[in-house]
Amino acid sequence: MGRSTTMGRGPYEKSGLVSDTSLPPGRTVEERFEVPFPATVAKVGGKDETQVTDDTLEITVELWYLPYGTRDTTPFKWREAKRTVRLVPFE
Amino acid sequence: MIAARLLMVASLALGPAAWLSTAWAGPPPGGEKSGTIVAKQGQAKTLRELIAMYDSTSCKECHEDIHRDWMESPHARSVFGTGRTAATFQTAITNGLMTWPFSGVHGPGDVKVEHFQGCTKCHLPQLADATDAVAKELATTLFAWREAVNKGDAAARSKHEATLGQLGITCLVCHNRNAIVHKWTDGYPQAGVVYGSESGEHAADDYPLAAKSPIMHEAIACGQCHGLGPNLELDNPTQCATLYGSYLWSYVADGGDKTCQQCHMSASGLGHKILSYRDPKMAEMALDFEVTARAVNWRDGTRYAPRAVVAVAMTNRAGHGIPDG
Numbered sequence: 215m216g217r218s219t220t221m222g223r224g225p226y227e228k229s230g231l232v233s234d235t236s237l238p239p240g241r242t243v244e245e246r247f248e249v250p251f252p253a254t255v256a257k258v259g260g261k262d263e264t265q266v267t268d269d270t271l272e273i274t275v276e277l278w279y280l281p282y283g284t285r286d287t288t289p290f291k292w293r294e295a296k297r298t299v300r301l302v303p304f305e
Numbered sequence: 306m307i308a309a310r311l312l313m314v315a316s317l318a319l320g321p322a323a324w325l326s327t328a329w330a331g332p333p334p335g336g337e338k339s340g341t342i343v344a345k346q347g348q349a350k351t352l353r354e355l356i357a358m359y360d361s362t363s364c365k366e367c368h369e370d371i372h373r374d375w376m377e378s379p380h381a382r383s384v385f386g387t388g389r390t391a392a393t394f395q396t397a398i399t400n401g402l403m404t405w406p407f408s409g410v411h412g413p414g415d416v417k418v419e420h421f422q423g424c425t426k427c428h429l430p431q432l433a434d435a436t437d438a439v440a441k442e443l444a445t446t447l448f449a450w451r452e453a454v455n456k457g458d459a460a461a462r463s464k465h466e467a468t469l470g471q472l473g474i475t476c477l478v479c480h481n482r483n484a485i486v487h488k489w490t491d492g493y494p495q496a497g498v499v500y501g502s503e504s505g506e507h508a509a510d511d512y513p514l515a516a517k518s519p520i521m522h523e524a525i526a527c528g529q530c531h532g533l534g535p536n537l538e539l540d541n542p543t544q545c546a547t548l549y550g551s552y553l554w555s556y557v558a559d560g561g562d563k564t565c566q567q568c569h570m571s572a573s574g575l576g577h578k579i580l581s582y583r584d585p586k587m588a589e590m591a592l593d594f595e596v597t598a599r600a601v602n603w604r605d606g607t608r609y610a611p612r613a614v615v616a617v618a619m620t621n622r623a624g625h626g627i628p629d630g
Contacts, residue, residue, distance in 0.1 A: 216535065216542075224393060224396060224397065224400065224401065225393065225397065225423075225424065225543050225544055225545035225630075226396075226397040226400070226401035226402075226423060226424075226541075226543050227400075227401065228535070228543070228544040228545075229535040229537075229542045229543075229544050230534075230535060230544070234626075236626040236627060236628055236629065237592065237619055237621040237626060237627055238551075238555055238621060238626050239551065239552075239555050239556040239559070239561065239621050239622075239623055239624055239625055239626060239627075240555075240556065240559050240561060240620070240621065240622075241559075241620070241621070242618050242619065242620045243618070243619045243620075243621075244616065244617065244618050244619075245616075245617045245619075246614065246615070246616050246617075247614075247615040247617070248612045248613070248614055248615075249612055249613040249615060250610045250611070250612045251600075251602075251610065251611040251612060251613070253610055253611065264609075264610045264611065266611050271600070271613050273598050273613055273615055275596045275615060275617055277594060277617075277619065279582065279628055281628070290582065290583070292582065292588060292591065292592070292594075293592070293594040295594065295596035297596060297597075297598035297615070299598045299599055299600040299613045300600060301600045301602055301611050302600070304604055
């Protein structure tokens with residue numbers, strides 16, 4: 215109701231915004247994610263060393279619209295992109 | 306039309322200088338307040354009368370394609386919606402109006418037009434042309450519908466859905482009642498006239514005239530219901546759609562020059578089938594989505610676990626923030 219840090223979802227209990235996660239028109243919004251490769255940690259010469267168990271990652275990025283804030287109510291997938299990344303060993 | 310012709314004569318008598326001195330090139334499209342549909346018919350006293358007042362089923366006879374497209378747009382059922390709109394209207398009464406100490410509403414029977422306007426100013430603007438008895442009837446219908454849904458009473462449910470489903474932003478809301486926004490400047494929309502792009506005769510018996518609406522191709526025609534922010538003119542403000550605000554203060558401010566109609570009705574090829582992202586064409590027009598991903602690791606594996614760095618760039622191509630509301 216336009217007070218405090220609390221927002222309402224119903225149009226009858228809303229008179230402002232505390233936070234807005236919509237995409238503004240014409241501007242580029244960037245998001246960056248870091249995905250660790252599956253790995254185990256082994257002792258090598260007394261030190262911890264990360265050893266990758268798979269050098270290839272299949273990454274799927276999905277952009278979802280959740281009108282009611284969760285995937286329970288009419289979620290909608292807007293975009294999907296698949297990418298494959300491979301670790302190239304240093305030789 | 307007689308009045309319009311007389312005006313033309315008067316203007317011509319003033320000579321070409323008078324024409325040049327104004328940007329106005331013809332008679333005002335509207336007229337006196339006494340000529341509107343509600344002024345001529347009187348306020349609707351029942352839901353049935355309100356539905357009949359702006360009923361557009363007769364338009365179907367000649368504008369079949371447009372009618373079919375309009376039926377597929379949420380405008381055709383702007384109170385029922387997909388069920389979610391009707392449910393939220395009801396919640397606005399139970400969780401809102403009935404819990405507020407100064408609203409004067411203790412049950413659906415106390416709901417007046419003024420209480421509904423926090424929603425209907427956009428979802429059903431013609432409710433302003435009805436008496437409080439109609440607001441009460443709408444509230445009790447919403448409650449009866451919700452009860453039928455809860456009880457699993459299919460017959461009652463479909464009866465109430467049929468009633469609520471007839472309440473909408475009909476052809477006559479856009480092409481008559483709401484076709485003129487500046488009524489002191491352009492006049493009030495007149496009964497018997499369909500407002501569009503040209504003035505002249507119109508083939509329908511009950512709407513024998515057509516007139517040029519000054520806003521039919523302007524964003525404000527849509528913007529008048531698509532919200533600026535909180536509706537602060539109300540005794541208890543509401544906030545639902547705010548998209549016209551985003552269009553004005555973000556899209557236009559950054560140099561955007563398309564109208565709502567150009568994107569939604571022309572470029573999309575959808576005409577009156579005005580829809581959002583659930584239509585594949587609108588979803589495609591909505592945004593650019595670029596994803597790059599690369600692997601990164603350090604020679605010294607003690608410090609850093611190898612990872613993929615994924616960068617996502619999203620550029621909204623609509624004329625406003627998405628999603629809205």
